[in-house]
Amino acid sequence: MIKSKFGDAVRSKTWTAQVNEVLCKIICHNLYCVIMEMHTLGISADFDRKVREVSEKSAF
16 A cells, blocks of 8 residues: 555665655555544544643743
8 A cells, every 4th residue: 555655666775765765655654544544533633732731831
């Protein structure tokens, strides 16, 4: 599934860059799966709520 979505070629030249590119493709795939399941199950994430709570605690 990763190869069909993001391509089967690795364009980087060095071994380290190739590994990093493949790891980035895996992260993108995982994010895609999470977002797809959120839409499928009707889950809404409220990340802003946590940011507001932290900023209120650290207000001057």
